[in-house]
Amino acid sequence: xxxxxxxARAAGVSMSTVSYVLSGRRPISAETSARVRAAIAELGYHxxxxxxxxxxxxxxxxxxxxxxxxxxxxPVIMQFVTAVVTAARRYHHDxxxxxxDEGTAGLERVAGATMVDALIVMDVxxxxxxIPALGRLKxxxxxxxxxxxxxxxxxVDLDFAATARECLAHLAGHGHHRVALVGPSPSVYERGTTYxxxxxxxxxxxxxxxxxxxxxxSCEPGADGxxxxxxxxxxxxxxxxxxxxxxxxxxxxxxxxxxxxxxSVPGDLSIVAVCPRDVATSLPVKLTSADIPAHDVxxxxxxxxxxxxxxxxxxxxxxxxxxxxxxxxxGPLS
Amino acid sequence: xxxxxxxARAAGVSMSTVSYVLSGRRPISAETSARVRAAIAELGYHxxxxxxxxxxxxxxxxxxxxxxxxxxxxPVIMQFVTAVVTAARRYHHDxxxxxxDEGTAGLERVAGATMVDALIVMDVxxxxxxIPALGRLKxxxxxxxxxxxxxxxxxVDLDFAATARECLAHLAGHGHHRVALVGPSPSVYERGTTYxxxxxxxxxxxxxxxxxxxxxxSCEPGADGxxxxxxxxxxxxxxxxxxxxxxxxxxxxxxxxxxxxxxSVPGDLSIVAVCPRDVATSLPVKLTSADIPAHDVxxxxxxxxxxxxxxxxxxxxxxxxxxxxxxxxxGPLS
DNA sequence: AGTGATCGTCGAAGCGCTTCGACGATTAGG
DNA sequence: CCTAATCGTCGAAGCGCTTCGACGATCACT
Numbered sequence: 001x002x003x004x005x006x007x008a009r010a011a012g013v014s015m016s017t018v019s020y021v022l023s024g025r026r027p028i029s030a031e032t033s034a035r036v037r038a039a040i041a042e043l044g045y046h047x048x049x050x051x052x053x054x055x056x057x058x059x060x061x062x063x064x065x066x067x068x069x070x071x072x073x074x075p076v077i078m079q080f081v082t083a084v085v086t087a088a089r090r091y092h093h094d095x096x097x098x099x100x101d102e103g104t105a106g107l108e109r110v111a112g113a114t115m116v117d118a119l120i121v122m123d124v125x126x127x128x129x130x131i132p133a134l135g136r137l138k139x140x141x142x143x144x145x146x147x148x149x150x151x152x153x154x155x156v157d158l159d160f161a162a163t164a165r166e167c168l169a170h171l172a173g174h175g176h177h178r179v180a181l182v183g184p185s186p187s188v189y190e191r192g193t194t195y196x197x198x199x200x201x202x203x204x205x206x207x208x209x210x211x212x213x214x215x216x217x218s219c220e221p222g223a224d225g226x227x228x229x230x231x232x233x234x235x236x237x238x239x240x241x242x243x244x245x246x247x248x249x250x251x252x253x254x255x256x257x258x259x260x261x262x263x264s265v266p267g268d269l270s271i272v273a274v275c276p277r278d279v280a281t282s283l284p285v286k287l288t289s290a291d292i293p294a295h296d297v298x299x300x301x302x303x304x305x306x307x308x309x310x311x312x313x314x315x316x317x318x319x320x321x322x323x324x325x326x327x328x329x330x331g332p333l334s
Numbered sequence: 335x336x337x338x339x340x341x342a343r344a345a346g347v348s349m350s351t352v353s354y355v356l357s358g359r360r361p362i363s364a365e366t367s368a369r370v371r372a373a374i375a376e377l378g379y380h381x382x383x384x385x386x387x388x389x390x391x392x393x394x395x396x397x398x399x400x401x402x403x404x405x406x407x408x409p410v411i412m413q414f415v416t417a418v419v420t421a422a423r424r425y426h427h428d429x430x431x432x433x434x435d436e437g438t439a440g441l442e443r444v445a446g447a448t449m450v451d452a453l454i455v456m457d458v459x460x461x462x463x464x465i466p467a468l469g470r471l472k473x474x475x476x477x478x479x480x481x482x483x484x485x486x487x488x489x490v491d492l493d494f495a496a497t498a499r500e501c502l503a504h505l506a507g508h509g510h511h512r513v514a515l516v517g518p519s520p521s522v523y524e525r526g527t528t529y530x531x532x533x534x535x536x537x538x539x540x541x542x543x544x545x546x547x548x549x550x551x552s553c554e555p556g557a558d559g560x561x562x563x564x565x566x567x568x569x570x571x572x573x574x575x576x577x578x579x580x581x582x583x584x585x586x587x588x589x590x591x592x593x594x595x596x597x598s599v600p601g602d603l604s605i606v607a608v609c610p611r612d613v614a615t616s617l618p619v620k621l622t623s624a625d626i627p628a629h630d631v632x633x634x635x636x637x638x639x640x641x642x643x644x645x646x647x648x649x650x651x652x653x654x655x656x657x658x659x660x661x662x663x664x665g666p667l668s
Numbered sequence: 669a670g671t672g673a674t675c676g677t678c679g680a681a682g683c684g685c686t687t688c689g690a691c692g693a694t695t696a697g698g
Numbered sequence: 699c700c701t702a703a704t705c706g707t708c709g710a711a712g713c714g715c716t717t718c719g720a721c722g723a724t725c726a727c728t
Binding site for chain 2: 704705706707708709710712713714715
């Protein structure tokens with residue numbers, strides 16, 4: 001492996017000149033620069049990441065902490081991950097993958113060892129124990145999600161409250177006034193991730209604002225869970241004409257069950273789903289949906305981290321506005 | 335951030351002694367060792383990863399290259415990823431995540447910059463262009479999958495040919511002799527990943543060995559794809575009594591379609607699926623399945639990489655034997 | 669022509685760690 | 699009791715890079 005001094009010798013300049021050509025931190029004449037680049041190409045030189053990190057205390061690596069729980073929506077996580085990796089590369093950064101189960105120790109390990117410049121943490125809970133730990137690190141961090149108290153750490157997420165509001169507004173626009181929320185499974189509410197609660201709060205508030213009659217109920221996984229949930233809705237709010245479904249796993253069994261009961265969508269029942277695009281379009285009925293913009297959120301998390309590294313932008317919370325995509329599952333009240 | 339010399343001073347020893355306590359590469363007395371460890375704990379010392387990498391030319395990081403194509407099975411990929419990360423941590427390594435779309439350049443970048451000790455590459459194709467590139471790196475690598483010519487690189491995968499054989503043997507054991515393979519979508523065969531072809535070859539060979547009548551057909555995604563595939567099977571091999579399904583996405587629409595046609599499983603038709611455990615058990619009929627041991631393959635890939643790093647074990651190919659898990663979808667020939 | 673600025677380059681001092689050779693102090697063997 | 703091996707520790711030399719101060723050369727104004 002050639003070193004920077006091999007390049008310097010080959011180009012007939014000093015090491016520092018090579019370094020400045022690479023970093024652009026000082027002006028270098030066009031001819032010198034060209035000679036250096038030629039030498040670099042010819043020798044196949046790559047700066048040694050460790051040496052660079054040691055000398056500059058910058059690593060060009062971002063840590064990304066992902067949940068590996070099974071009850072979480074795996075394809076959505078993967079969308080975040082690829083968005084983060086792809087965006088990071090645009091800023092010449094690589095991504096070190098940590099799992100949530102290492103907890104606080106993992107964060108302290110990679111930050112303490114100066115393995116990363118910044119951290120992006122997914123699946124944060126209401127009172128996540130990792131938040132105080134992140135605050136103690138010398139590296140900045142970005143949360144994907146919204147804890148009860150961000151404690152000065154930057155947060156990025158979809159605005160779930162506004163999303164619920166939009167879903168209801170959309171249905172109200174079609175003339176519906178009895179709407180039920182099919183929520184996530186109870187375990188999602190129990191573990192402290194806040195998005196389910198924020199959605200529910202938004203739903204409740206908007207219901208009042210719009211003067212609708214609504215109920216909300218969590219929905220256990222599987223066909224049985226869906227049946228139970230529908231039964232509950234039937235008894236609590238008879239004459240419900242529309243559903244907001246904030247539960248990806250329930251979608252398939254729900255449509256199955258409605259078909260089995262001979263209830264057509266959107267003829268008898270309108271549905272707005274909260275899910276990624278591809279899920280909404282891959283079902284037998286193309287669902288009108290509020291998009292989960294995993295890609296955008298991941299990208300924004302990286303951009304926020306980069307802004308923090310450059311010292312521009314103070315940490316703060318950034319909630320992305322919802323997007324309703326109209327498809328075939330919402331009709332007028334019949 | 336305290337450095338090793340802070341620790342040395344606090345413990346009243348030299349830097350090298352601290353280093354030897356940490357690495358265990360030379361004997362250190364119990365008392366000295368204890369004093370050093372106390373100082374480390376008290377100061378909250380973490381060795382600087384870059385400095386360590388520079389001095390030792392070891393990084394304690396593994397590169398993992400994942401595909402981000404959408405047509406690939408995302409949850410299975412995530413299982414590989416978490417298995418790799420978890421196994422790597424057991425060997426005190428971290429994982430740097432690369433995406434396949436960076437291609438050869440990504441490999442050369444992280445290897446050339448000495449960011450990683452070894453590379454694990456998923457989703458390798460028959461004549462993957464990355465293989466010659468990997469051969470040129472100074473770091474060892476492990477492929478998950480089986481290219482036409484591994485060119486001296488270690489490979490790890492499920493033995494798909496043997497898996498096909500086991501599926502057929504299982505069905506033959508139940509008395510079936512007309513069996514159809516519902517294969518992956520044509521795009522899987524077209525792009526060069528070899529597992530689909532290996533499965534098909536194993537299926538064909540075993541069919542002959544066992545004296546069965548079989549047909550095989552790829553299956554486009556979605557309910558329409560399933561219907562077309564079933565129609566094809568009906569016409570090519572009337573009287574088929576069992577299906578081997580090597581296509582996860584087809585499972586749900588397939589069971590739907592069969593139910594719609596009033597064909598019971600396993601009463602009228604037996605099914606062996608090739609898929610991860612959780613998929614097989616989450617369907618309306620618990621499917622007898624050949625397991626996709628993503629976790630084991632990922633773990634083995636890491637262990638192989640570690641063995642390569644330590645110089646024990648020459649690279650070679652390791653194919654995991656299949657496991658058939660009996661559930662409710664196979665019955666005797668009626 | 670004289671005076672600052674600015675430009676382009678160099679030399680050298682580290683960044684924090686590992687590792688090799690050296691060396692005194694034990695211990696074992698004859 | 700002497701020699702040789704072993705044990706436990708230290709000092710110092712790098713690993714490859716960035717960055718700061720310095721310095722001659724060029725340039726733009728008076």
